[in-house]
Amino acid sequence: MSPLEYSRAQLMSKKYLIEPHTDCAHCNKEIEKSFVHRILPKGHHIPKDKCTQNGMLFIMKGELLINSEEYPGTTLREKQFILQAIGSKIELLALTEVEYVFYWFNELPLICEERYRHIINETVAPLTYSPMLMNQRIANLITDVASYLEETISCSKFIDLKCQELVYLIIHYYPLPQLSAFFYPISTYTESFHYFVMQNYSKVKNVEEFAHLGGYNTATFRRLFKNMYGVPVYEWILEKKREGILDDLQRTKQRITEISQRYGFDSLSHFAHFCKDSFGDTPRTLRKKAANGERIGKIAD
Structure with missing residues (x-):
């Protein structure tokens, strides 16, 4: 091998060490x-x-x-x-x-x-x-x-x-x-059902949608949920949504529209009604109260 060929081989070797060549066009990202x-x-x-x-x-x-x-x-x-x-x-x-x-x-x-x-x-x-x-x-x-x-x-x-x-x-x-x-x-989340519930509860609007998302019929889903969590599924979803909404209104700067969409509400008016029923005020008023140092929370049953 001539000196020129040897130098060229060295350069090619370094190139392949530094720049790996893979075809990732069809790979799962x-x-x-x-x-x-x-x-x-x-x-x-x-x-x-x-x-x-x-x-x-x-x-x-x-x-x-x-x-x-x-x-x-x-x-x-x-x-x-x-x-x-x-x-x-x-x-x-x-x-x-x-x-x-x-x-x-x-x-x-x-x-x-x-x-x-x-x-x-x-x-x-x-x-x-x-x-x-x-x-x-x-x-x-x-x-x-x-x-x-x-x-x-x-x-x-x-x-x-x-x-x-x-x-x-x-x-x-x-x-x-x-x-x-x-x-x-x-x-406590080692079973796949637990993972599924925790990942998806904020995305669904009702129990039927929740069950369908996991591939369950509604009756089976209700029974599994009640056995694992001890409360009816819809009641549990509402409570979790209330906790999340209150936290977002108090601790984040997310727009009201973003919070509404995050928790699966069809419209701002629906979201406002939910907040009034749950917390006694509209989302904007609740956020103002929190900013002024007032405590906001769920209306007692």
């Missing part, structure tokens, strides 16, 4: 949303919002103040990670410049289901929740995932493998008592 990598400047605030999936938060650099039911006013530091269940509400404030990766999931991609079931069967509510500390293997994986997400070429199958690897490293490299406390927030 949904799995790519599993990981979210963000860098926040100091002082950046993310208002309290409801988790629409289960999520694990991995701190790569800096300090992040989190406020949730499990971690009220907790400062997360480098290499710490936590778990938040679907339906939980979290608020974030960057105390320094902070870099993190969020892993979102509905059900964990398990390589060893037997080990996970053993953990879930041992779950107990901890007196206080404590962040976990990434071991070096997990820290390396999270760093690699963050770098990968910055690349322009994507591969959902590769991300799926990284999800499996992450879960494997968590459930196999920590002691059982620590894992039992860590997974407790999602232990």
Whole structure:
């Protein structure tokens, strides 16, 4: 091989190492949303919002103040990670410049289901929740995932493998008592019916629509729901919607129209009637009262 041919071969080799070639045109992109990598400047605030999936938060650099039911006013530091269940509400404030990766999931991609079931069967509510500390293997994986997400070429199958690897490293490299406390927030949502309910209750207008969405007939759905939650499904949906609407009116700057649509109302007038019946006032008046420091809440039955 001549010197010129050798140099050309070296360049081609480097090109293929730096620029991977894949054809992702027909690949499923949904799995790519599993990981979210963000860098926040100091002082950046993310208002309290409801988790629409289960999520694990991995701190790569800096300090992040989190406020949730499990971690009220907790400062997360480098290499710490936590778990938040679907339906939980979290608020974030960057105390320094902070870099993190969020892993979102509905059900964990398990390589060893037997080990996970053993953990879930041992779950107990901890007196206080404590962040976990990434071991070096997990820290390396999270760093690699963050770098990968910055690349322009994507591969959902590769991300799926990284999800499996992450879960494997968590459930196999920590002691059982620590894992039992860590997974407790999602232990009540391990069945698919629970996941389905928590993901979709805010999107439906009535019980029939809810049942149809899950592929159940209405009578079967009512019975399953009552057995699991102890109350009629429609009553439960209304209560959850009331909680969410009150929270959004008080804690967010979302427009009234957006809140109305989020909870499945056909019109603003329908939404206004619902608020008057439930809370005694229109959405705009309720928001003004909350802004003035007045307490707003459900009308007593």
